[in-house]
Amino acid sequence: MVRKPTSKEAARKPNMREAILAAAEELFATKGFNAVSVRDIAQAAGANPGSVTYHFKTKDGLLLEIYRRHCGPMNLRRSELLAAAKRVRDLQDRLEAIVRAYVVPAFTSGSDLAGGGARFTRLRAVMSAEGNEVARKIIAQTFDDTSHAFIDAVHESLPHIPRTDIVWRSHFLLGALYYSLVTPERVSRLSRGEADGSDAACAIEQLVQATVAALQAPALDQAAPARRRPVVAGKT
Amino acid sequence: MVRKPTSKEAARKPNMREAILAAAEELFATKGFNAVSVRDIAQAAGANPGSVTYHFKTKDGLLLEIYRRHCGPMNLRRSELLAAAKRVRDLQDRLEAIVRAYVVPAFTSGSDLAGGGARFTRLRAVMSAEGNEVARKIIAQTFDDTSHAFIDAVHESLPHIPRTDIVWRSHFLLGALYYSLVTPERVSRLSRGEADGSDAACAIEQLVQATVAALQAPALDQAAPARRRPVVAGKT
């Protein structure tokens, strides 16, 4: 070792811990958990690999802290918006407001956290796809209450639809939401540039509109398969 | 050695190559690409790690072969069903048949491949979430034609809806489809056991019904935000 840079050009990070969290969030959300090494994260954050161990002990601990950081605020925001939505008088407007209360916090930050909620939601989508155990546990125990509250609110607005159908359609909503954040460029590509898949405001409007219509669809009567299946050959 | 299989079909390991492909498919689809090692795959297939290298050269090559194996048949099946759907007279039935032509091949096998298309579709969902490059390339060049054909067919059935909206809603369909295959147990859990998220037939019906309704929703008029946004505070 010849010498060390004594100059102040180092420009000390005010908060290395935050930088590591942000870098990890971004990398996990785009490449998945296992494809990203602790060294990758440290480098992206301008930190030393040992620093990650110091602040978060393990790689799982780092992921856990990311979830702890976001789950509370996002859940709170959803609850607030849902409570407000339930006070809307007009039935059609109320349903739309309920759906919006579910969707909007997933796209926009529920607190001052940089980058907004979209990055964290994308992270959740990726962890869900990878079957990550750490994520699965904390998600189930953090968001299931919110999901039930959402389903109940929808059910109150659409009492004639069986709860089962609403569960399925809410599930589709979350899938569509996730996928919109995972591969926004596919929308741009398929629309031949006419739409911008990365435009959060646009995605929200499209998603809300489509979901409201899907929720309002007639119930699926399992008992009466009247004249279904016009084309597809029967399968099982 | 006690005995050897005299028949031309070996009794012990009929086709190790197929066993490796099947094991890799299953593991990749549930844990993701990077979380699964070549040794994991070999063990699950009852093979030696070196055997994987022999048959597929690299881990990427193995993934590529999985895609090659499924893309053709699934695409073909979709084309056939779409062609048949477009011949349906009744407009409502036709739209439903078109959606079904897109959804059904994703759940059921397009050929004799064991396990059906659901496993491969789930694999695609996971690879998409992880941003896998190998998968991204082959998918874009294999399925974009089919996606365009599907969008065109829907657009012909719903000429009053802007193409952009149809692209978004089709995107949501794929996201919902993926998510249904990735976390079916969430449906069972949220419905408190009333629905079985793993029931493919049920998932297909729910998805088709919800998607048809979403596609038929009124167009989003970007120019006139009339009295939108009843609850959510303005953002950007």
Next chain:
DNA sequence: TGATCTTTTGTACGATAGTACAAATCTCAT
């Protein structure tokens, strides 16, 4: 200033990754 606590750095270690390769084994037409 010097003592103490926090944070960062550098380095190392054991485990495991993907893959190469030669030897062993199997298959099958001759």
Next chain:
DNA sequence: ATGAGATTTGTACTATCGTACAAAAGATCA
């Protein structure tokens, strides 16, 4: 049965993984 080609096995190499840990550097306050 035998030899040639296809397949499977066993092993080894290098790279990188997550993590531990001691030393260096920075921060804080008597």
